[in-house]
Amino acid sequence: MxxxxxxxxxxxxxxxxxxxxxxxxxxxxxxxxxxxxxxxxxxxxxxxxxxxxxxxxxxxxxTIKAPTARDRLADIALALPFIAVAAFTLIGLWTVISWI
Structure with missing residues (x-):
């Protein structure tokens, strides 16, 4: 071991x-x-x-603290770029499929 x-x-x-x-x-x-x-x-x-x-x-x-409003805003700010990348990926895939 x-x-x-x-x-x-x-x-x-x-x-x-x-x-x-x-x-x-x-x-x-x-x-x-x-x-x-x-x-x-x-x-x-x-x-x-x-x-x-x-x-x-x-x-x-x-002790675990409950998330504050500031924590929630930080979560949203971190999630937005990932959502944008997913949206642009779907738009790109849709464009490629429509050309085929």
């Missing part, structure tokens, strides 16, 4: 990763929260779930 040598040990059970062994199942996670930064390694997805459920690292949820 190319991940060999990337892991050291599982942060939940302490199982060591053997260099040269397949990295199947091993996970490396990077987490950044208000209180700090962590980069734990896990030997299984179950251990990752357990670590996140017991972690004392304060994590904040990402």
């Amino acid at each position: 190319g991940d060999e040598g990337k892991y050291t040990h599982c942060d939940v059970c302490g199982r060591r990763y053997e260099p040269g062994a397949p990295a199947d199942g091993w996970l490396e996670v990077t987490v950044e929260g208000d209180g700090g930064y962590a980069s734990p390694d896990f030997c299984s997805q179950a251990h990752a779930v357990r670590w996140f459920s017991e972690s004392s690292l304060p994590l904040t949820a990402i």
Whole structure:
């Protein structure tokens, strides 16, 4: 997989990763929260779930803002050139077909 040598040990059970062994199942996670930064390694997805459920690292949820009128105008401004190209393409195709 190319991940060999990337892991050291599982942060939940302490199982060591053997260099040269397949990295199947091993996970490396990077987490950044208000209180700090962590980069734990896990030997299984179950251990990752357990670590996140017991972690004392304060994590904040990402909030998605509703699009504003300015965002909508920018969407329209970006879409107009594509619509124009499609329209000119159709006009060109119509012209070629009418000559045939």
